[in-house]
Amino acid sequence: MPSKPSTPTGVPERTSAETNHKDLISGETQRREAAVQLEQVTKARRKRYRERQREKKSKEEGSAATSIATGVGAETRALATEPPPPKPELKHAFPAISPVEVPVLPRYEFREFSRVNGGKEDTDQGLFATQKIEKGTRVISEQPILTLSAPGDQLDELMSAYQRLSKEEQTMIWNIQPASPNASAQLQDLRFIIDRLVLGLKTIILKPRTDRSESEQNKLDSMAPKVEHAMNTWRLAARWHANRSSLINLPMHERLNLPDGTPITGLFILRAHIRHSCVPNCFASFDDQRGCMNIHVTRDIKKGEELTLAAFADTNYYNNAAERAKELGAWGLTCSCEACDETNPRFVVHEGARERARARAVILNDILTRLDKSDLPDADLTNAQTLLCALMRDLKSTGCESVESVRWRNVLMDCVLPARALLVADNKHKTILWRVVLEHARECEKVARMCFGDDRVEFRALQQSREAAEATVQMFVDGVVDALEKVELKEEGED
C-alpha cells in the first residue's frame, strides 16, 4: 500500500514553465501572488512538520506503554518525524506480499564464540560475513518463527504458540540467548514460583526411590510435570523477552483498533543471533507489508567480520560507556565494541562525540520547543542549524549514519530552514536556503535506501520529500524567482 506523499501537498501545481513565466512577469499583482505562493509552500512544510511532531509524541506515548525488548521497535520509531506508515493489513498469516521479492543470498554463517554469562564461561552463536558485503545490502529478510497478538510477555499464548512449532523450530528457539533472570519482574516471579515448587519436592527427590512413601511418590508424580512446565515457560519467556520485536509502529489508540489476532510482537531467529554493538554495522526494520524482518548492512563489511545491531537505538548514540553498560546489563548483555573497550584508541573519540551529541540535542530540543510555540529570530534559527550540522557530524563519528541522522535532518529541512526562508526578504537568499533543504533531502533518501531498501514505504516517503524539495527549488529557479527578478529589473528600468 503506497504511503501518502509526505511533502508534495502544498506545492502549487505548475502547468508549464513558460505559461507561469508569462503570467508572472505581467505585473505587480502577479508578483505579490507569487510571493504569497512561496510563503505558502514554506509555511505548509512547517505545518506538516508540526503535525508530524504531534504524531511522533502520540506514538512515543503508545510505545512507552508497550515494552519493546530490542532496538528494532526503537529504530523504526526513530523515523517518527516521517508520516506514519499505512495501517498494516496484518492478518493471522503473513504475508500479503511475497516475503522475498529481491533474492537475499546468504552472505554469512553461524560461528560459535565464548562469552561470560552471569560470571560463567558460556558459548554463543553469532553471524559472521563469509564474504565482503557492501553498504546497503539486504543481508537478511526473515519471517517470525512465532508471533503474539498482544504486547508484552503473554505466557499462556507464548507457550501455546511454541507448542504448535515443529521440533526443529523449537530447537532453534532453545539455541538463542535468554535474557538475564532479573531482566523483568515477570521473569523474577516465575523464578520464585519454580524455586518454591522445587523446594517443596527437594527432600523427596533426594531420597532413593525405595525410601519414598507412597504419598511422597504420588506427590512427586503429580508435581513433576507442573515443575517441568513452569521451567520450560520460564526458559521460553527469557528467550522471548530478550529477543522479541515490535511488528507495528502505531500509537496505542490505533493499536486498540487493530482486528483481533493481529500479530503485534514477533521472534526472529536470525535477528536474535545478531549481537549488540554500540557501533553497529547493520540496521533492522520490520516490513509490515511483507511480514519480514529486513536487515541491511550500513557500512562495508569485511569477510569474517561479525554482523552487529544496536539493541537500544534511542540512547545508544547519546549515552556514555558506563550508562550503556548499565542499560545492557539489565538485559544480561555485555559489549566490548570500540566505544565500550577503554583500551581501544577509538574509545575516547566515542565518549567525546556522544557527550557533545547529547549536549547539543538538549539545546536543540529547547530551541525546537520554543519554535513550536512561536516564531524565533534568525539568530536562534542559525544557531539551531549550526548545532544540527555539528550533531550530525558527531553521529557520523559514532558510527551512526542511519536513521538517527535522518531524524535530525528532517528537523533541519522541515522546520529550521523553512523558518529561516520565511524571515529572509530576498529571493536569492531564499533559493540558497531551499537548495540546502534539497541537499539534506537527498542525503535522507540515500540513508533510507541504505537502511530500508527502495521497496519500502519508509524509503518512498523520503524519496517524495526529496522530490518535493526539488520541485520547490525548481520553482524558485526557473519560474517564480526568475519572473520576480525580471519584474524588478523592469521596474528599475522604468525608474
Ligand SMILES: [Zn+2]
Ligand atoms: Zn559497546
